[in-house]
Amino acid sequence: MKNIQVGIIGGAGYTAGELIRLLINHPEVEINFVYSTSNAGNKISSVHQDLLGDLEMKFTDTVNPKVDVLFLCLGHGNSVKFLSANTFSENTKVIDLGNDFRLESDKVFQGNTFVYGLPELQRDAVKKANYIANPGCFATAIQLALLPLAENGMLGSDVHVNAVTGSTGAGTSLSDTSHFPWRDNNFSYYKPFTHQHLGEINQSVKQLQNSFGSEILFMPNRGNFSRGIFATVYTNFDGSLEEAKALFKTFYKDAKFTFVSDEVLHLKQVVNTNKCLIHLHKHNNKLLVTSIIDNLLKGASGQAIQNMNLMFGLEETTGLQLKATYF
Incomplete structure (x- = not known):
C-alpha cells in the first residue's frame, strides 16, 4: 500500500478527471475512493x-472518513454543504x-483555517497547513503576472487584464454557451x-x-x-524592461513551475502541464505581462x-x- 490514501469528492467533472489521471501515476499516492452520487456503481473509466x-475502480456514494487527504471537486458553494454533512x-x-474558502472572510470553517494555496505566494504556509483553498484558474494566471510588482510596491495605477479561457473552464454541465455549435x-x-476571481x-x-x-x-x-x-x-511601469525582467526572475527564482521567458508565448507551451509561463514587454510607460497556464x-x-x-x-514536482x- 502506498503512503498517502486519497479520497476525491465530485468525481465526474473535468478537474476530478485530471486529478485521477495524475494521481494514478503518482509514486506516493493510492486512490482510496472517488465519490459521485450520480455515478455510484459505474466504472470511473465509463x-x-x-x-x-x-x-478498474468504480464510483461510490460512500466515503472513508480516515483517508489522509480529501480533494473537493465540487461546484462553487457545495464544499461547505458537503463538509457540514460529513465528518472525517x-x-x-x-x-x-x-471557491468556498479562498477569501479571508470565509477561511475559518468549523474551527479549521483554510490556507490560500498559491505556492509562489506562500509556500511555507502551505507546508504547515491541514486545509487548503486551491486558487481559481483565472486568479492563478493573473496573480502570477502581478505579484512581483506588488511585492516591490510598483502597482500604483489601474491594472488592465484581458484573459481568454478554454471551454473546459465552464465545467461539464451544458449551458447555452458551452454547446459545440455555439x-x-x-x-x-x-x-x-x-x-x-477578482x-x-x-x-x-x-x-x-x-x-x-x-x-484591477x-x-x-x-x-x-x-x-x-x-x-x-x-x-504603468517607470522602470526599464531589463529592470522588470530582473524583478520577475528574482521573485520566481525558487519557483518549481513558474518561469519567465524572453520569447513571445503561445498557449500550446503549457497545455497538459503544471507550468505558468510569463513574458514581459515594455511600450512607453506601460509594462505588458503575458501569463499562460493550463x-x-x-x-x-x-x-x-x-x-x-x-x-x-514531498518534492514539489512529484x-x-x-x-x-x-x-
Whole structure:
C-alpha cells in the first residue's frame, strides 16, 4: 500500500478527471475512493474514458472518513454543504478546488483555517497547513503576472487584464454557451469587470502591497479551444524592461513551475502541464505581462497536487513532470 490514501469528492467533472489521471501515476499516492452520487456503481473509466485500461475502480456514494487527504471537486458553494454533512478524521487533510474558502472572510470553517494555496505566494504556509483553498484558474494566471510588482510596491495605477479561457473552464454541465455549435469558431466575453476571481486576486495583491488602492479591470473571455488560459496584463511601469525582467526572475527564482521567458508565448507551451509561463514587454510607460497556464492543471488539479506534495513533505514536482501537448 502506498503512503498517502486519497479520497476525491465530485468525481465526474473535468478537474476530478485530471486529478485521477495524475494521481494514478503518482509514486506516493493510492486512490482510496472517488465519490459521485450520480455515478455510484459505474466504472470511473465509463465517464473519464481516457482512463480505460488504467483504472478498474468504480464510483461510490460512500466515503472513508480516515483517508489522509480529501480533494473537493465540487461546484462553487457545495464544499461547505458537503463538509457540514460529513465528518472525517482529525488527521485528514482537505484541499478544496472550489471557491468556498479562498477569501479571508470565509477561511475559518468549523474551527479549521483554510490556507490560500498559491505556492509562489506562500509556500511555507502551505507546508504547515491541514486545509487548503486551491486558487481559481483565472486568479492563478493573473496573480502570477502581478505579484512581483506588488511585492516591490510598483502597482500604483489601474491594472488592465484581458484573459481568454478554454471551454473546459465552464465545467461539464451544458449551458447555452458551452454547446459545440455555439462555441466553435466563436468568441465572447462574460462577467465583465465582475468575475468572482477578482476577490482573491485583490486579496493576494494587497497581502504584498497593502497600499494598493487602484482597480484591477478584468475582462474574461471565452475562447474556441478546449483548455488553457492566455492572460495579458498591463499597467504603468517607470522602470526599464531589463529592470522588470530582473524583478520577475528574482521573485520566481525558487519557483518549481513558474518561469519567465524572453520569447513571445503561445498557449500550446503549457497545455497538459503544471507550468505558468510569463513574458514581459515594455511600450512607453506601460509594462505588458503575458501569463499562460493550463486551466485544469496549474489552474486547478495540478496545483492541488502541488499543494498536497508540499503538505506531505514531498518534492514539489512529484507526479507533475508533464510534457506539453505541443503538437
